[in-house]
Amino acid sequence: MPERRGAAKTKAVSPARWAAFQVLERVQTTDAHSDDLLHGAALHGSSQEDKNLATALVMGVLRWQIALDAELRGLLDRPEQTMPEAVWIALRMGAFQLRHMDRIPAHAALSESVELVRVAGHPKAAGMVNAVLRKVAAASGAARRPIVESVAAMAERLGHPGWMVERWVKEYGRAAATAVCEYDQREPGEGDWFEEEAAGERSAPVMDAGSRLVAEIAAASVAEPKRIWDACAAPGGKTAVLARRHAAAEVLATDVSARRLEAMRRRLEREIPGRTIEMREADAARLPASAGRFDLILCDVPCSGTGTLARNPEIRLRLRGEDLERQAWRQREILSAALGRLNARGRLVYSTCSLELEENEAVVRAVVEASGARVIPVGELVERLVVPGGEGLVRGEFLRTLPGANFEGDGFFAAVLEKGK
Numbered sequence: 001m002p003e004r005r006g007a008a009k010t011k012a013v014s015p016a017r018w019a020a021f022q023v024l025e026r027v028q029t030t031d032a033h034s035d036d037l038l039h040g041a042a043l044h045g046s047s048q049e050d051k052n053l054a055t056a057l058v059m060g061v062l063r064w065q066i067a068l069d070a071e072l073r074g075l076l077d078r079p080e081q082t083m084p085e086a087v088w089i090a091l092r093m094g095a096f097q098l099r100h101m102d103r104i105p106a107h108a109a110l111s112e113s114v115e116l117v118r119v120a121g122h123p124k125a126a127g128m129v130n131a132v133l134r135k136v137a138a139a140s141g142a143a144r145r146p147i148v149e150s151v152a153a154m155a156e157r158l159g160h161p162g163w164m165v166e167r168w169v170k171e172y173g174r175a176a177a178t179a180v181c182e183y184d185q186r187e188p189g190e191g192d193w194f195e196e197e198a199a200g201e202r203s204a205p206v207m208d209a210g211s212r213l214v215a216e217i218a219a220a221s222v223a224e225p226k227r228i229w230d231a232c233a234a235p236g237g238k239t240a241v242l243a244r245r246h247a248a249a250e251v252l253a254t255d256v257s258a259r260r261l262e263a264m265r266r267r268l269e270r271e272i273p274g275r276t277i278e279m280r281e282a283d284a285a286r287l288p289a290s291a292g293r294f295d296l297i298l299c300d301v302p303c304s305g306t307g308t309l310a311r312n313p314e315i316r317l318r319l320r321g322e323d324l325e326r327q328a329w330r331q332r333e334i335l336s337a338a339l340g341r342l343n344a345r346g347r348l349v350y351s352t353c354s355l356e357l358e359e360n361e362a363v364v365r366a367v368v369e370a371s372g373a374r375v376i377p378v379g380e381l382v383e384r385l386v387v388p389g390g391e392g393l394v395r396g397e398f399l400r401t402l403p404g405a406n407f408e409g410d411g412f413f414a415a416v417l418e419k420g421k
Contacts, residue, residue, distance in 0.1 A: 012115040016050040017093065019043050020057035021116055024089045027062065027314050034058050034314055056187075060100055061092045062313035063185050067159040068092045068099070075135045076128075086120035087129065094133040106137045154178060158185060163321055164306065168355060176405040180355070183404025184309040184316075207237040209409030210307070210353070210401045215241035217381050217399065218298045218349040221416050225249050225295035225346070231284035231338050232300050234260035236267045242298065243268075243275050252291065254282040285330075285337040295346040299338050301331045303352035303359050307403065307411020324358045331363045339371055342419055347376065351399075351414040360413040361398065372420030381416070 013021075023037040038058060043051050061068070072091050073079040094113030097104040114130045117123070149157070151174070155165035158181035168177035207215075215238035225246055230239045233253035243251050255261045258281050265279055282288070284299065304327055305315050335350050342348050352359050368375060377397045392406040393399055399414035401407035 013112055013119055014050070014053075015046060016053035017057065017112050017116065018119075019046065019050070020054040020061075020093065021086075021089060021120070023054070023058050024061055024093070025086060027058075028085055028089065031318075033312075034062060035312075056101070057093060057096065059187065059313060061089075061096045062317065063310075064096055064100065064159045065092060065313075065317060066155075066161065067157055068095045070156050071095065071136070072132060075132045083125070084120075084122055087117055087122050087125045090114075090116040090120065090129055091132060094129070095136050098133065098136045110134065110137065151177075155181065158182060159316070160184065160309075161316055161319075164316065164319070171357060172355075172402060172405070176402055179405040180403050180411070184313070186310060186404075208308075208311070210403075210407060210412040211237060211410060212241065213385070213401065213409070214238065214300065214349070214351045214399070214412050214414050215298070216245075216385055217378065217414055217416070218242060218296065218351075219245035220381050220384060221347045221349055221376075222296040227292065227294045227343075228252070228296045228298075229287075229291075229294040229338075229341065230254070230298045230300075231287075231334065232256075232302060233279075234264045236264035236271075238298060238300060239264070239277065240268055240271050242296070243272055243277055246296075247275070249296075251277045252280065252294075253277055254280045254284060254287065256281065256283050285333045287337070287341060291341070293341055293343045293346075295343050297338050297342055297346070297348040298351070299335055299348060300351045300353075301334050303327055303331065303354040304356060305353055306355045307353040307401070307413075310403065311410065324356055327354075328358045328363055331359055332367055335363060335367045336371060339367065339373055339417065339419065344419060346419070348373075348417045349414055350417060351412060353410055353412050355402070355411045355413075360400075360415075364398075364415045364417070368417070374418045374420055376416040376418055378414060378416050 019042045022042045023034060026032045026037055027034050038055050043054055072095055090113045093116070094109050097109035098106060110130065110133050113133055114126045117125050117129050151166055151169050152162045155162045160181050165177055165181060168180060219242050227250045228242050228246060230242060230251070230253045232255060233239045234255040234257060236253070239251065239253045253264065255264065261279055261281055268277055304319055304324060305312055306319070309316055338348055350364060354360060364375065367373065375397045378399045379394045382393055382399060393401055397415070399412065401409060401412045403409065403411045
């Protein structure tokens, strides 16, 4: 990443735009996560106003990158030309501000994007960036939706990979897939169904409603468990729900990441001080036999995260269809191992924040067939929780939240399992 030059060369670039440029370049050229970068060195010491603008620019560009690139390529004299990533980032930032940020003056978006290219070491591209962004600014508003629109065109217009949206249309229908895409382009709200319980805990992150719903289903699935295991526990929100709902139970929380486990430890000390929770760095598929058996197990397994694109927009730029089987293999491994740690009358809740069948129904069916476990229909538990606006959350025996289509929150899948007789 280029270092910022002297003040004489960068005076026309605001601190917020320069920080956003640096974060976007890191996201594009490494596997770094935008949220970690926005809370890191790039914005250290910045004013709250600069932090807000930089965050809006980064998250907005990532959400709309597919649509922005399609529009920008159409405005290039040679659409097939290869350009340095820094030039593309400056173009995307300028186009996003012109298209989606009404409060940003057009001249500021144009001039600072041109200056960013120069500061990044590509002065010869400045004229091209200026010309292309002037064409964007001259266009009469955002592109209108055509009367007849293909799925591929809809996906591009709403900033999603075509292969991903084609899958959603096939599984959930055109209307639901469109609603999911539109939801993913919104900035996540600060509040949700469960926020009232978190009031006064501003130092702790507020859980997304979908994540909290899964935790509540898990907590309600067993009346009085003596031992609980949260198998893939970080960042700890679901662990906190389970520990609160079952105050007398022993709780074990494990995660493969020592760093995430330590962050979770600090979070739980803030949220539920005095509550004893055992925490271990451990692979959920290889928990030592000495840990014993459990009456309630939550396996919120690592997944593609396609239900969280509003919060994690870079997933759509990195995920490939072939990644799903790799995820599913790991998920089957964890679920199979966890079932082996379940007491005879206990229950296990398997969940993901993925919309993909390979990671959800297919994983559960494969493990059930191999193990003889039973699926417990989730409908009664969902009805018991009385979720506001929660109609249509149950598909067959499973929970399925679709962002913007049947739920105002992230997309989650959940299944409740028991050991076979």
